[in-house]
Amino acid sequence: MPNTKALASYEEREKRFTGAHALCAGCGTPIAVRAVLNAIEEPVVVVTATGCLEVATTRYPTTAWNVPWLHVAFENAAAVASGVESAYRVLRRRGKISKEIRFVAFAGDGGTYDIGLQALSGALERGHRFLYVCCDNEAYMNTGNQRSGATPFAAQTSTAPVGQESFGKIQRRKDLTEIVVAHRIPFVAQASIGDWYDLANKVRKAISTDGPSFINVMSSCPRGWGHDANQTVKITRLALETCFWPLFEVEDGRWSLNYVPEERLPIEIWLRPQKRFAHLFEPQEKTELLREIQKQVDRDWERLLQRCEVSACASV
Amino acid sequence: MKKILEKEHRTLLTGAEAAAHTMRQLRPEVVPVYPITPQTPIIETFAQFVADGFVDTEIINVESEHSAMSAAVGASCGGARVLTATSSQGLALMLEICYIASAMRCPIGMAVGSRALSGPINIHCDHSDSMMARDAGWVQIFCENAQEAYDLSIVGQKLAEDQRVLLPVMTIQDGFTITHSAEPVALLPDEAVTEFVGEYRALYPLLDTEHPTTQGPFALPDYYFELKRQQVDAMENVYAVWGELQEEFAKLSGRRYRGLFEAYKLDDAEYIYIVLGATAGTAKVAIDRLRRQRKRVGLLKPWLFRPFPTEEIAQALQGCKAVAILDRALSLGSWGPLYSEISAALNTVSARPLLYNYIYGLGGRDIRPDQLMSVLKDLEGESDANVQRFIGLRE
Ligand SMILES: Cc1ncc(C[n+]2csc(CCOP(=O)(O)OP(=O)(O)O)c2C)c(N)n1
Ligand code: SF4
Ligand SMILES: [Mg+2]
Numbered sequence: 289m290p291n292t293k294a295l296a297s298y299e300e301r302e303k304r305f306t307g308a309h310a311l312c313a314g315c316g317t318p319i320a321v322r323a324v325l326n327a328i329e330e331p332v333v334v335v336t337a338t339g340c341l342e343v344a345t346t347r348y349p350t351t352a353w354n355v356p357w358l359h360v361a362f363e364n365a366a367a368v369a370s371g372v373e374s375a376y377r378v379l380r381r382r383g384k385i386s387k388e389i390r391f392v393a394f395a396g397d398g399g400t401y402d403i404g405l406q407a408l409s410g411a412l413e414r415g416h417r418f419l420y421v422c423c424d425n426e427a428y429m430n431t432g433n434q435r436s437g438a439t440p441f442a443a444q445t446s447t448a449p450v451g452q453e454s455f456g457k458i459q460r461r462k463d464l465t466e467i468v469v470a471h472r473i474p475f476v477a478q479a480s481i482g483d484w485y486d487l488a489n490k491v492r493k494a495i496s497t498d499g500p501s502f503i504n505v506m507s508s509c510p511r512g513w514g515h516d517a518n519q520t521v522k523i524t525r526l527a528l529e530t531c532f533w534p535l536f537e538v539e540d541g542r543w544s545l546n547y548v549p550e551e552r553l554p555i556e557i558w559l560r561p562q563k564r565f566a567h568l569f570e571p572q573e574k575t576e577l578l579r580e581i582q583k584q585v586d587r588d589w590e591r592l593l594q595r596c597e598v599s600a601c602a603s604v
Numbered sequence: 605m606k607k608i609l610e611k612e613h614r615t616l617l618t619g620a621e622a623a624a625h626t627m628r629q630l631r632p633e634v635v636p637v638y639p640i641t642p643q644t645p646i647i648e649t650f651a652q653f654v655a656d657g658f659v660d661t662e663i664i665n666v667e668s669e670h671s672a673m674s675a676a677v678g679a680s681c682g683g684a685r686v687l688t689a690t691s692s693q694g695l696a697l698m699l700e701i702c703y704i705a706s707a708m709r710c711p712i713g714m715a716v717g718s719r720a721l722s723g724p725i726n727i728h729c730d731h732s733d734s735m736m737a738r739d740a741g742w743v744q745i746f747c748e749n750a751q752e753a754y755d756l757s758i759v760g761q762k763l764a765e766d767q768r769v770l771l772p773v774m775t776i777q778d779g780f781t782i783t784h785s786a787e788p789v790a791l792l793p794d795e796a797v798t799e800f801v802g803e804y805r806a807l808y809p810l811l812d813t814e815h816p817t818t819q820g821p822f823a824l825p826d827y828y829f830e831l832k833r834q835q836v837d838a839m840e841n842v843y844a845v846w847g848e849l850q851e852e853f854a855k856l857s858g859r860r861y862r863g864l865f866e867a868y869k870l871d872d873a874e875y876i877y878i879v880l881g882a883t884a885g886t887a888k889v890a891i892d893r894l895r896r897q898r899k900r901v902g903l904l905k906p907w908l909f910r911p912f913p914t915e916e917i918a919q920a921l922q923g924c925k926a927v928a929i930l931d932r933a934l935s936l937g938s939w940g941p942l943y944s945e946i947s948a949a950l951n952t953v954s955a956r957p958l959l960y961n962y963i964y965g966l967g968g969r970d971i972r973p974d975q976l977m978s979v980l981k982d983l984e985g986e987s988d989a990n991v992q993r994f995i996g997l998r999e
Contacts, residue, residue: 331813332813333810333811333813335678342822343822346818346820346821346822347821347822347824348821348822348823348824348827348831349821349827351818351821353816353818354816355813355816356810356811356812356813356816356817356819357816357817357818357819358678358681358810358819358820359819359820359821360674360677360678360701360704360708360820361674361700361701361704363670364670364671364674364701366671367666367670367671367672367674367675367678368674368675368677368678369678370636370664370666370671370675370678371634371636371664371674371675371676371677371678371679371680371681371682371686372678372679372681372682372810372811374633374634374636374662374664374675374679374684375633375634375662375678375679375680375682375683375684375686375811376682376811377662378633378634378660378661378662378684379633379682379683379684379811381660382633382660384683385811387813389811389813406667406668406671407667407668407670407671407674409667410666410667410668410671411671413667414664414665414666
């Protein structure tokens with residue numbers, strides 16, 4: 289596990305991702321990107337899907353990237369990365385490149401859970417050696433906060449609005465991390481910008497894996513979630529403390545938990561400061577819905593504990 | 605690496621096999637592919653070449669054509685020579701990324717086995733697939749037979765990678781008619797092809813980590829237009845580079861593709877047929893028979909559809925009496941795509957011939973020499989010009 293000094297030295301080593309971008313103040317995505325790139329020691333090549341990260345960091349003729357960076361479209365980051373990585377393997381074999389290079393693809397939840405799921409699945413199945421990082425801010429933010437397959441139950445978005453007949457999104461979010469685990473790739477993890485150590489540690493593991501790896505990083509979007517720009521890290525931390533977004537990893541099929549809150553907070557604590565959930569509390573509290581959400585979180589947490597216990601027993 | 609061809613070799617090959625030989629001889633680094641009839645024998649034959657150790661390409665068996673083209677762009681930006689192949693629905697699924705491939709100036713080579721677009725679903729030849737992609741910024745080369753498919757994909761790759769061009773190139777052969785029919789094909793020695801095309805060197809390879817580049821950025825109204833203009837210039841350069849390369853290729857192979865189209869008995873022709881691809885073979889039979897009846901007819905077969913040889917074709921048609929433009933695709937609500945091109949090309953010509961538009965062969969409907977011959981009566985004045993007609997259709 290990297291210590292504070294190590295983390296600081298990563299940041300000093302090389303400014304791979306600079307501040308020359310137009311992401312909103314308080315955006316969680318650049319925090320994730322910087323943490324990921326800083327934790328990699330080898331030369332790195334980055335592929336990015338269309339989304340806030342791409343649009344706000346590469347307004348031609350400027351760029352925020354100090355590493356080779358490629359964007360092609362919205363739904364194909366994994367396929368593009370497959371191409372780059374394959375080119376690298378042949379060019380190395382043919383003696384035209386001698387360096388060790390690592391490959392990272394960044395995409396949003398929309399570009400991963402939804403429109404890019406097929407490309408991701410194909411690339412994982414084929415076994416390309418690259419790290420895929422999903423910056424999960426739980427909606428299509430770049431186009432103005434439309435619902436995605438990652439948007440939580442009862443959240444308000446511009447395409448799942450609240451009204452007389454609606455309480456926001458009526459479906460539950462899909463469990464993408466588990467879908468990725470089903471591909472039996474060597475390393476899968478869930479992480480958060482609320483825990484930098486944990487994220488850096490996972491990146492180190494992922495990047496040294498000889499095969500595909502995947503990290504799903506929760507990173508808040510203050511504009512879409514509806515909180516102040518200085519609350520980003522705090523809100524994502526509350527997702528850990530309420531067990532809405534547990535930190536875990538699956539290494540060669542073995543599940544392990546990376547964080548267990550000393551005292552689990554009720555989900556309300558995470559929901560309440562976010563405007564996208566305001567309708568659950570105003571004008572009056574929607575107790576039924578809140579109970580339903582808590583039930584969902586409890587069930588998922590139990591299931592995760594079981595998975596990790598079974599793995600722990602098996603490895604004893 | 606094992607070689608199979610040390611010297612020139614004449615053998616019986618299908619168009620698909622001929623295309624696979626080109627792929628083998630071009631020694632691409634990466635070939636992302638997804639199967640679809642009638643392209644499949646191209647990629648199957650090539651996969652066998654790789655499996656047998658004749659070429660050390662990284663084939664990526666992607667999960668869709670969308671990913672095939674995406675991986676192709678990724679690999680090409682990385683600095684690799686990239687080839688692929690597809691047909692019909694596959695090309696349709698790729699199309700979003702085809703536009704990006706050309707805008708990013710990726711010299712990807714793609715063999716297209718033409719097949720009608722759904723719906724209804726159909727597996728046979730027409731040109732609706734390549735016509736759908738005509739505005740995607742790719743050079744489009746139409747081939748009449750397996751030999752052309754072989755030769756022009758070799759020249760096409762060198763054209764794609766020429767620094768004055770740097771555009772992706774589609775080499776189009778008619779599905780089944782060419783892809784699945786065996787004909788004698790003269791293959792060049794491996795070494796000769798390798799030398800002719802040379803090594804691909806990307807100007808700004810993404811994999812050069814010491815000189816990091818940002819590729820595929822977000823361009824707003826202040827830059828987008830100028831970047832598009834550069835593609836216009838690159839297309840414009842194709843004409844001249846094509847000419848140079850055909851001279852070089854003729855020295856190498858003895859086969860000469862002079863000009864941007866084939867002129868078959870055009871010199872004294874009063875009535876001219878224009879057709880793309882394999883139907884040119886049928887048209888030549890029709891022309892020969894009509895010539896025996898002392899009709900002054902000829903055939904103009906464009907090899908290039910993009911960029912379109914506007915000036916050269918206008919010159920060739922100027923002064924003739926009438927032109928039959930045969931389209932194997934529709935542009936519903938307008939003329940056939942080839943007709944529109946020709947009509948626009950003739951705007952600068954004072955002695956403008958009458959134009960006749962024929963739609964034929966959709967979904968693989970056969971076309972015979974006698975059907976092509978009977979068109980001549982229209983051209984000779986029996987029917988009005990500027991009417992879209994259909995050949996071989998039950999009304
Ligand atoms: C094929 C296609 N469909 C739709 C879009 C429009 N679009 C661009 S970004 C985006 C949403 C991105 O959402 P996400 O992947 O979650 O990234 P975020 O911006 O939230 O970080 C959409 C819908 C597009 N560019 N391409
Ligand atoms: S809209 Fe949200 S995700 Fe996009 S840059 Fe702003 S804060 Fe970040
Ligand atoms: Mg998002």
